[in-house]
Amino acid sequence: AMNLARTVRPHGGRVASLEVDPLHVTLVRNMVEYAGLSEVVDVWTGYSYDSIPHLLKKYGPRSVDLVFMDQKGTRFHSDLALMEELNLLSDRAVILADNVLKPGAPLYIWHLAKGSYHHCTAISVREFLLQS
Numbered sequence: 001a002m003n004l005a006r007t008v009r010p011h012g013g014r015v016a017s018l019e020v021d022p023l024h025v026t027l028v029r030n031m032v033e034y035a036g037l038s039e040v041v042d043v044w045t046g047y048s049y050d051s052i053p054h055l056l057k058k059y060g061p062r063s064v065d066l067v068f069m070d071q072k073g074t075r076f077h078s079d080l081a082l083m084e085e086l087n088l089l090s091d092r093a094v095i096l097a098d099n100v101l102k103p104g105a106p107l108y109i110w111h112l113a114k115g116s117y118h119h120c121t122a123i124s125v126r127e128f129l130l131q132s
Contacts, residue, residue, distance in 0.1 A: 073105035
């Protein structure tokens with residue numbers, strides 16, 4: 001969240017991080033404050049299906065330019081569908097998700113392939129600190 005915040009701050013952007021674990025929320029908020037980025041980063045507590053509607057209230061429709069999903073892969077397609085339903089994604093939105101090939105997120109990949117998305121690409125990268 002902090003590297004993204006440093007990148008988007010000069011352009012007036014904001015970062016919203018959704019965290020389900022209150023301990024992670026506390027750690028991230030303190031790290032963001034220490035880094036001097038609290039005016040750019042919002043950390044939301046709760047499950048994505050509960051938190052995503054709050055993004056619409058806070059930022060407005062078509063306000064999301066980048067989505068990075070790193071939660072359970074079985075939720076990717078439903079979270080993306082909710083963002084689409086709420087009209088949160090801008091026309092130029094970039095959607096990234098981790099671990100879609102391994103352990104896999106077939107419903108998410110199908111959603112992207114059958115949706116109105118352009119330039120869908122899956123890239124296999126070696127896991128950090130794990131043997132291949």
